[in-house]
Amino acid sequence: MIETDTDSDTTAAERARDTAPRRSDATRATILAAARERFAADGYERATIRAIARDARIDPSMVMRYYGNKEGLFAAAIDIDLRLPVPDTVPREDVGRVFVEHFLDVWERNEVLTALLRVGVTNAAGAERMQGIFKQQLMPVALRVCPDPEQAPARAALVSSQMLGMALTRYVLRFPPAVDLHRDEIAAWLAPTVQRYLTAAHPGRSD
Amino acid sequence: MIETDTDSDTTAAERARDTAPRRSDATRATILAAARERFAADGYERATIRAIARDARIDPSMVMRYYGNKEGLFAAAIDIDLRLPVPDTVPREDVGRVFVEHFLDVWERNEVLTALLRVGVTNAAGAERMQGIFKQQLMPVALRVCPDPEQAPARAALVSSQMLGMALTRYVLRFPPAVDLHRDEIAAWLAPTVQRYLTAAHPGRSD
DNA sequence: AGCGTAGGCCAACAACTGTTGACAGTCCAG
DNA sequence: CTGGACTGTCAACAGTTGTTGGCCTACGCT
Numbered sequence: 001m002i003e004t005d006t007d008s009d010t011t012a013a014e015r016a017r018d019t020a021p022r023r024s025d026a027t028r029a030t031i032l033a034a035a036r037e038r039f040a041a042d043g044y045e046r047a048t049i050r051a052i053a054r055d056a057r058i059d060p061s062m063v064m065r066y067y068g069n070k071e072g073l074f075a076a077a078i079d080i081d082l083r084l085p086v087p088d089t090v091p092r093e094d095v096g097r098v099f100v101e102h103f104l105d106v107w108e109r110n111e112v113l114t115a116l117l118r119v120g121v122t123n124a125a126g127a128e129r130m131q132g133i134f135k136q137q138l139m140p141v142a143l144r145v146c147p148d149p150e151q152a153p154a155r156a157a158l159v160s161s162q163m164l165g166m167a168l169t170r171y172v173l174r175f176p177p178a179v180d181l182h183r184d185e186i187a188a189w190l191a192p193t194v195q196r197y198l199t200a201a202h203p204g205r206s207d
Numbered sequence: 208m209i210e211t212d213t214d215s216d217t218t219a220a221e222r223a224r225d226t227a228p229r230r231s232d233a234t235r236a237t238i239l240a241a242a243r244e245r246f247a248a249d250g251y252e253r254a255t256i257r258a259i260a261r262d263a264r265i266d267p268s269m270v271m272r273y274y275g276n277k278e279g280l281f282a283a284a285i286d287i288d289l290r291l292p293v294p295d296t297v298p299r300e301d302v303g304r305v306f307v308e309h310f311l312d313v314w315e316r317n318e319v320l321t322a323l324l325r326v327g328v329t330n331a332a333g334a335e336r337m338q339g340i341f342k343q344q345l346m347p348v349a350l351r352v353c354p355d356p357e358q359a360p361a362r363a364a365l366v367s368s369q370m371l372g373m374a375l376t377r378y379v380l381r382f383p384p385a386v387d388l389h390r391d392e393i394a395a396w397l398a399p400t401v402q403r404y405l406t407a408a409h410p411g412r413s414d
Numbered sequence: 415a416g417c418g419t420a421g422g423c424c425a426a427c428a429a430c431t432g433t434t435g436a437c438a439g440t441c442c443a444g
Numbered sequence: 445c446t447g448g449a450c451t452g453t454c455a456a457c458a459g460t461t462g463t464t465g466g467c468c469t470a471c472g473c474t
Contacts, residue, residue, distance in 0.1 A: 023441075024451060043329035045252035049432065059453055064433060120380055121328045122250035127380045134382070157376060157384035158396055164380075165372015169364060173327055173334045173371075175341070177364035188410040189365055193400050203395040230471075231421060256462065266423050271463060 028066055030056045035063075035077040040115035044074065044123045071125070078116050078129055082106060082137065088144070095145050096195025100187050103163050107171065108183075114171050117164070134160045145198050158197040162190060235273055237263045242270075242284040247322035251281065251330045281326065285336060287319050289344065299352050303402025306348065307394050310370050314378065315390075321378050324371070341367045352405050365404040369397060 034055035038047035049070055053060040067073040090098050107113050116133075119126035138156040146155050166186065169178040241262035245254035256277055260267040274280040297305045314320050323340075326333035345363040353362050373393065376385040 022450080027451080043250075043252075045250075046329060048430085050430090060432085061434075061454090062452065065451090070432065118328055121325055121375075122253060130380060131382050153384035154388055154392075157382055157388065160382060161372040161376045161385060162369055162400070163372070164375055165368040165370070168328075168371055168375055169368045173337060175338050175364050175367060177360035178368060181361055181364065185361075189404065192403070192410070193369070196399070197396065203399070229420080234421080255460080257460085267462085268424085268464080269422065272421090277462065 024066070027056070027058060027062065031058065031063055031066065031073075032077055035073050036111055036115055039074060039077055039119055040111040041118075043118040043121075044126065049073070074119065074126075078112055078119075078126070080110070080112050082110075082113075082133060092145050092199065093195070095141065095198060096193070097187065097191035099141065099159070099198075100163075100190045100194055104183055104186065107167055113167065117167060117172055134164075142198060147199070147201060151202060155197050159194050162193055162197070166190060231273070234263070234265060234269065238265065238270055238273060238280075239284055242280050243318055243322055246281065246284055246326055247318040250325040250328075251333065256280070278332070281330075281333075285319055285323050285326075285333070287317070289313060289317075289320075289340060295351070299406065300402070302348065302352050302405060303400070304394065304398035306366070306401055306405075307370075307397045311390055311393065314374055320374065324374060324379055341371075349405060354406070354408060358409060362404050366401050369400055369404070373397065 031052065034052045035047070038052050038055065041047070042051075049063050050060050052073075053063050063073060067076055116126055116130050120130040121127070135156065138159055139152060142152040142156040142159070143149055146152055166178070169175045170181070170186075238259065241259045242254070245259050245262065248254070249258075256270050257267050259280075260270050263270075270280060274283055323333055323337050327337040328334070342363065345366055346359060349359040349363040349366070350356055353359055373385070376382045377388070377393075
């Protein structure tokens with residue numbers, strides 16, 4: 001796991017095994033950065049190891065040596081800690097706004113989420129990872145603020161649908177009106193939705 | 208353009224050119240059906256012509272002869288008329304519910320939308336087509352019911368984000384809580400959201 | 415019946431993919 | 445200084461992909 005802030009050179013690998021930093025750690029980081037970019041831009045299949053290696057200005061065989069195979073490279077590329085805080089101190093009636101704003105923050109600072117979304121759509125491992133992230137980040141919040149704990153998973157799913165949908169139309173499909181929307185505008189529109197999904201009473205079936 | 212209802216044998220091709228039905232029309236339809244299934248299940252790159260041909264129990268070269276190349280096949284596979292009606296007769300305050308229900312209908316009856324979503328995420332042509340569909344289906348409704356016509360594109364984008372997000376989590380990523388939700392429950396939760404995106408006053412920037 | 419033509423299959427192609435192994439330079443510990 | 449481990453390069457592999465052209469068959473019109 002590495003931090004959200006994009007890599008401070010001596011990151012990542014040396015913490016996994018607790019040995020001293022290796023000479024190749026810089027190369028490793030370069031590969032990972034190139035891989036994230038390619039996966040985010042092209043998805044799993046079209047992000048070829050050769051293209052990633054070319055971006056990183058090294059030989060494709062290095063990628064194999066350091067990450068085993070393509071799946072290993074992808075796993076390493078998305079192995080980051082997203083640390084959604086949404087601390088307990090947020091008043092219940094603001095949880096929607098805080099959550100939406102934080103989500104937009106993370107998404108715009110980090111291309112890993114775009115990569116994950118692009119890959120998850122055609123790759124089962126990516127889909128599971130994405131589900132894991134959202135469950136892990138959303139469930140605690142839902143459990144804390146929603147009226148009936150039993151409904152927490154459903155409410156988390158509803159929030160996910162709205163958040164991922166915005167990410168999809170804005171950052172992946174790039175629908176012009178969604179791209180043109182100002183960050184604050186998005187927050188203003190989505191916050192009440194998320195707030196309702198998390199805290200409102202369960203609506204009757206249709207009406 | 209063929210109709211939404213899955214093919215009545217004498218469909219499609221013969222209407223494009225107005226000649227008499229050919230002996231090969233059945234094969235053409237079989238190929239198209241197999242292609243839709245594969246594209247929906249695997250996305251563009253992993254849906255190989257060979258696999259599609261195997262599903263249709265014909266030779267890969269036939270696919271090429273009838274559809275030119277893979278892009279042509281994909282274009283033919285997604286060339287359907289989705290005919291979202293949402294007629295003018297719907298009272299303004301019900302437009303959200305009607306729209307959500309209709310959307311779920313179309314989505315569950317038709318694997319083409321799943322194919323389009325899977326492909327659009329990594330393929331520019333697919334993304335454009337999807338955008339075209341949503342603009343064409345959503346803009347008229349937005350123009351009719353939203354307070355300020357100038358905001359119609361933004362509101363349509365917001366609705367798209369919620370609808371596509373639900374489709375993504377439920378039909379593509381298959382988040383278990385999203386899959387388990389009952390159709391009526393989804394409609395009950397999403398309808399007010401869509402209603403608000405379409406008809407409510409523009410909210411202030413954050414608050 | 416005979417024949418043109420459309421439907422279908424087979425084999426092959428070039429390009430590209432992930433992946434591997436052998437080889438050369440370079441650093442550091444002894 | 446010398447050995448061994450590490451970093452990096454090159455060339456090649458086996459498999460798969462989209463795509464092509466030639467060939468045989470069988471229908472349907474005259």
